[in-house]
Amino acid sequence: MRLQLFFIILFSSFCIQQSMALIEVDSLLLELKNTNKNKEKSLLLNNLSKNYKETDIDSSLYFAKKGFVLASEISYSRGIAENAASIADDYIIHDSLNKAKEYYLLASSHFEKLNMKHDQAEILLIIGNIYLSQSNYSDALKYYQKSQLISENNQFKSILPHVYNNTGIIYTNLGKPDQALVYLMDAYNGFKAIGLNENIGHVVSNIASIYFDKKKDSLAISYYMEALKLFQESGNHVDASTVYVNLGDYEFNKTYYLKALDYYNNAFLEMDLQNEGYLGPKSYVLVSILANLGRVYSYLGHDKKAKHYLNKALALAKQNHYIDWIEFCSFELSKIYEKNGDLRSALNYYKIYEQYGDSILNNSSIQKITQLEMQFEFDKRQKQIELENIKKETAQQKKEFYYISFIILVLFVSIIAILLYVNQRSKTSRIELKRFNLKLEHEKLQQELDHRNKELATNVMYLLSKNEFITSTAEKLKSAQSNFKKENQKLIQDIIRELLINSSKDVWKEFEVRFQEVHSNFYNNLNERFPDLTPNEKKICAFLRLNMTTKDISAITFQSVKSINMARFRLRKKINIDTDENLVAFLSQI
Numbered sequence: 001m002r003l004q005l006f007f008i009i010l011f012s013s014f015c016i017q018q019s020m021a022l023i024e025v026d027s028l029l030l031e032l033k034n035t036n037k038n039k040e041k042s043l044l045l046n047n048l049s050k051n052y053k054e055t056d057i058d059s060s061l062y063f064a065k066k067g068f069v070l071a072s073e074i075s076y077s078r079g080i081a082e083n084a085a086s087i088a089d090d091y092i093i094h095d096s097l098n099k100a101k102e103y104y105l106l107a108s109s110h111f112e113k114l115n116m117k118h119d120q121a122e123i124l125l126i127i128g129n130i131y132l133s134q135s136n137y138s139d140a141l142k143y144y145q146k147s148q149l150i151s152e153n154n155q156f157k158s159i160l161p162h163v164y165n166n167t168g169i170i171y172t173n174l175g176k177p178d179q180a181l182v183y184l185m186d187a188y189n190g191f192k193a194i195g196l197n198e199n200i201g202h203v204v205s206n207i208a209s210i211y212f213d214k215k216k217d218s219l220a221i222s223y224y225m226e227a228l229k230l231f232q233e234s235g236n237h238v239d240a241s242t243v244y245v246n247l248g249d250y251e252f253n254k255t256y257y258l259k260a261l262d263y264y265n266n267a268f269l270e271m272d273l274q275n276e277g278y279l280g281p282k283s284y285v286l287v288s289i290l291a292n293l294g295r296v297y298s299y300l301g302h303d304k305k306a307k308h309y310l311n312k313a314l315a316l317a318k319q320n321h322y323i324d325w326i327e328f329c330s331f332e333l334s335k336i337y338e339k340n341g342d343l344r345s346a347l348n349y350y351k352i353y354e355q356y357g358d359s360i361l362n363n364s365s366i367q368k369i370t371q372l373e374m375q376f377e378f379d380k381r382q383k384q385i386e387l388e389n390i391k392k393e394t395a396q397q398k399k400e401f402y403y404i405s406f407i408i409l410v411l412f413v414s415i416i417a418i419l420l421y422v423n424q425r426s427k428t429s430r431i432e433l434k435r436f437n438l439k440l441e442h443e444k445l446q447q448e449l450d451h452r453n454k455e456l457a458t459n460v461m462y463l464l465s466k467n468e469f470i471t472s473t474a475e476k477l478k479s480a481q482s483n484f485k486k487e488n489q490k491l492i493q494d495i496i497r498e499l500l501i502n503s504s505k506d507v508w509k510e511f512e513v514r515f516q517e518v519h520s521n522f523y524n525n526l527n528e529r530f531p532d533l534t535p536n537e538k539k540i541c542a543f544l545r546l547n548m549t550t551k552d553i554s555a556i557t558f559q560s561v562k563s564i565n566m567a568r569f570r571l572r573k574k575i576n577i578d579t580d581e582n583l584v585a586f587l588s589q590i
Contacts, residue, residue: 029048041067045063049061049090064083067083081116081119082107087103088102095283097283097321104127117150121147128143132166136323137173147159164190168184172209201236204230207223224243224246248264252296258300261296261297283319297309298332298335306336310329313325334346455518459511473499474499477496533575545588
């Protein structure tokens with residue numbers, strides 16, 4: 001049974017993914033005309049190539065080659081890679097696999113230099129596909145493994161299922177169906193996860209082929225029918241024809257040659273339905289149809305038809321180096337010529353058969369595949385060890401980072417605490433100093449106040465003495481007034497009155513000036529709290545503020561003690577002071 005090989009629309013991001021939904025050719029040509037930058041030109045030419053890929057393959061190849069030459073002249077890696085990949089895609093569609101492989105290898109090396117992992121992984125997969133179609137299993141496996149490692153490390157979920165499917169084909173052809181099934185099931189789950197039903201059809205078809213080899217015919221046929229339905233629903237007639245070929249092989253192996261012929265003819269008809277939209281090489285599928293038609297016609301006794309189909313298949317297989325089909329066709333032709341008695345021709349074809357048959361799975365090839373498997377497992381293990389070491393190193397660095405961060409944090413907090421402490425000490429010192437200065441200032445002010453109060457008290461004593469002297473003098477004049485002549489008594493009376501009046505005015509003015517110097521805010525505060533006080537009552541308040549007795553007030557104001565007491569009583573009532581409360585203490589707080 002021939003397995004489904006993936007060339008399908010996997011030409012990296014170059015074919016369908018980057019065919020960028022109907023890019024307008026006119027706008028691209030206009031951009032190309034208006035730019036003088038060669039780098040931009042090379043990429044614009046590449047986009048023109050992609051735009052033509054599904055409609056005019058010759059124009060696509062023309063623009064890609066032009067872009068490739070331009071990028072090569074200026075050593076522009078991105079332009080070289082993109083255009084080389086597009087050229088290779090076009091050669092694939094032209095069924096020129098060896099030329100395609102040459103450009104894909106060049107594109108891969110440039111994508112690797114540019115660290116464009118996704119594009120590199122896709123190109124490596126396609127190179128593996130070419131080697132697989134040519135039955136070069138060791139080189140195919142090598143490129144699949146490279147693509148698998150890159151895709152697994154970077155989680156390229158759109159690429160991995162293709163790698164798994166085609167790796168499964170290799171292990172099927174190597175006679176390792178169980179190992180092949182592991183890869184094929186990974187491919188099936190991968191395609192299902194991303195919803196690519198058409199690609200699931202390829203995996204299902206390949207699983208069916210394994211079940212045929214395991215002699216589980218009914219299960220195999222059910223898988224083939226599922227694959228056929230998926231392909232036909234998606235309009236993929238080329239791969240649907242491959243399913244018909246596999247069903248024909250099944251009937252052929254059961255010696256139902258006419259049934260087999262019907263399936264092969266259906267495969268041919270299915271191929272004719274695929275006019276455009278298939279970007280893979282049709283030659284591989286076409287060779288399988290032609291070769292099987294030739295074989296079944298040989299068994300049906302139609303040797304002329306058999307040779308016609310087998311020679312067409314052989315020529316196309318040689319053109320693309322499909323080794324397994326070269327071997328198949330040359331062996332069938334050798335048998336036909338031997339049957340017809342043309343032993344020379346039979347020998348020549350048999351020699352071709354032996355030459356290519358030995359090259360498919362010789363000891364060197366098997367040994368190389370084994371080495372590749374071992375190397376791949378070693379590389380994966382090394383990668384795991386490397387990742388584990390990176391994790392450990394990262395964890396250690398993280399631990400060290402946290403440790404250093406903790407130390408820095410502790411130091412930072414300590415420095416902040418010290419600075420706060422120093423600042424607080426400094427602040428406390430400043431406050432203490434301020435308090436001390438305020439205390440000194442207060443003490444100084446208090447001393448100054450005490451001094452002024454003493455001066456004021458001295459002055460009051462002086463005024464009292466002065467008033468007493470004036471009073472005494474006035475009393476003496478008053479007592480002696482009767483001894484004076486009558487015409488002088490009026491004069492004496494005027495002198496007494498003038499002494500008393502002027503003395504009172506002078507005393508109060510002098511007192512008020514000195515009182516204001518010592519108690520500047522007293523009157524203001526008194527007026528604010530008790531604006532209805534009379535001038536005389538304010539005087540009484542001032543005298544009381546100095547803790548003067550009623551007798552002293554009487555002496556300084558020339559009022560009787562009784563009058564002063566009455567004034568004090570009225571004052572208490574006016575400022576609403578209880579009889580139990582000390583009036584002098586109350587006024588000292590104002």
